[in-house]
Amino acid sequence: MNDLSTGDTIAAAAPSLADRLRAAANGDVAWSFRHSPVAIVSAIVLAVCLGGALLAPWIAPHNPFDLRTLNLLDALAPPAWLVDGRTAYLLGTDDQGRDLLSAIMFGARISLLVGLASVALAMLLGVTLGLVAGYAGGRIDAVIMRIADVQLSFPAILIALLIDGVARAVLPRDAHGTQAIGVLILAIGVSNWVQYARTVRGSTLVEKNKEYVQAARVIGIPPLTIMRRHLLPNVLGPVLVLATINIATAIITEATLSFLGVGVPPTQPSLGTLIRVGNDFLFSGEWWITVFPGAALVIMVLAINLLGDWLRDALNPKLR
């Protein structure tokens, strides 16, 4: 308890993340948000996407996974405003008679889940390794950053594909379906840790020579506690901005892997899987099965990207 209270007073010398966020809510960032039409529109679009995805089980017009309600006679119905379209299926149905709008809502749920979870994993890995590398220095630093360099020379999607492929080869075939989402989160998470590690290591190198860290070291606080309680809050700012933009990238990676057929299985489709399934019907004229999930994906990703860009500018005083 003792080291906690002394630690907190020392850390207060530098503004903590919570303080910064609180100040931001009252001040500059909120102002900048109110005066940025792009940010407002993106936030509204994103809120609609999030709402639709999170509340899908309650507000979706149909349950696409309830086999009892599926009727093959309803299969491949076009969107409601076209000839033969039905009002019950606003965006049409797929080859199994599933309502496309509901499938997109449930699919966005999985896309978002994989996107958020893999970014969280990448952050956890990257921030931990970056902190350790920056604080410990020496050989540990060299090893971690060498690995980071090597990984950075390959595109992230290739690394994700590789991890995914290895997991598929190692796991028994019948486990692919049930563990697909976990495998994807692992693959995308591990393929993205480097950026976080580099950012955090850079800020750690700066912070660790500041007086509050030296003071903490002098009064005998163990290194792990210093890293967790004193350094972490002060190096987390840039990481959060990075994370917002990376959520969009992670969602695209998930969609790409699912489209390639090595991601989420069709029994529980994400947006990428829906696009893959729909791709087979492109030539017979049923374009909506591909185009609507694709549009949903692009709109979601664009909204996150624009919001991330705005956040980066708003939090960076140098750009103002």
Add this chain to the structure above:
Amino acid sequence: MLAFVLRRIVQSAAVMAVVALIAFALFNFTGDPVASMVGPEATLEERARLRTELGLDRPFWIQFGHFVGNAAQGEFGRSLRQGRKVSALLKERLPATLELSLVAAMLALVVGIPLGVYTALRRNTWLSQLLLAGSLIGVSLPTFLIGILLILVFAVILGWLPSFGRGDTVALGWWTTGLLTASGLKALILPAITLSLFQMTLIMRLVRAEMLEVLRTDYIKFARARGLSDRTIHFGHALKNTLVPVITITGLQLGAIIAFAIITETVFQWPGMGLLFIQAVNFADIPVMAAYLCFIALVFVTLNLIVDLLYYAVDPRLRIERAAAH
């Protein structure tokens, strides 16, 4: 100089060794090869004999050495799914991927550089703004969606271009090319555009940024003072100096293009190595996966090495910095 070159070569070799170790581990992770080769009724002696024949009873490092020796000769065993030699499969698929990647890279350069120059010189025209906004949206669109949209418009709705395969190919020795037939060229258009679009926006933005930077420098001002024409200044002086980083980036991106060809090849069912790899991942076809992994790692490591060494040779400042650092 020699020390730097040697260090970079050792680093590259270390990366390749790690990749080879991963590829080798893939084989060992995935069950007992003996069990998959013999039937369930094989006796223990038969199994042991096969094990000795295959060298599986030898120590790990010797087995790994064997693997590396074979891999260096392009030998990765047989595909589990197709039963053919992996080296033959790769050799058959290599021309398709390389042709697609090189054409895409050329396209990205040929379109990207002029657009970059234009947006830098005519910064405030509506066309420049449109191009820049378009490039932002282009970055947000996943590659596979661009491919699907192109197929929808040009193959399904308009019916102008084929949507899958390579068209007719001509064999030149073991190399097959689609560049010499009309159908091959037609089949190349959509995949090449899909693959090059991302790189194109990258090059355009890079050229624009570099041009703006260079146009502010003193020697450009001096050239203007000498009364040289705009054309000479822009293309003779400014553009030339922006091209070094552009060519470096393109060289480095060539590896990324070959890797991203996996996605484009899947969308267009282009019979290249990427499609082969994706099918291998789907069917857990370890030998093919391992071979592709080693191949792509070799491409990346070689490109990085060449670019590093070229930079070192071209830019004297690097040499001085390194001399000062050591």
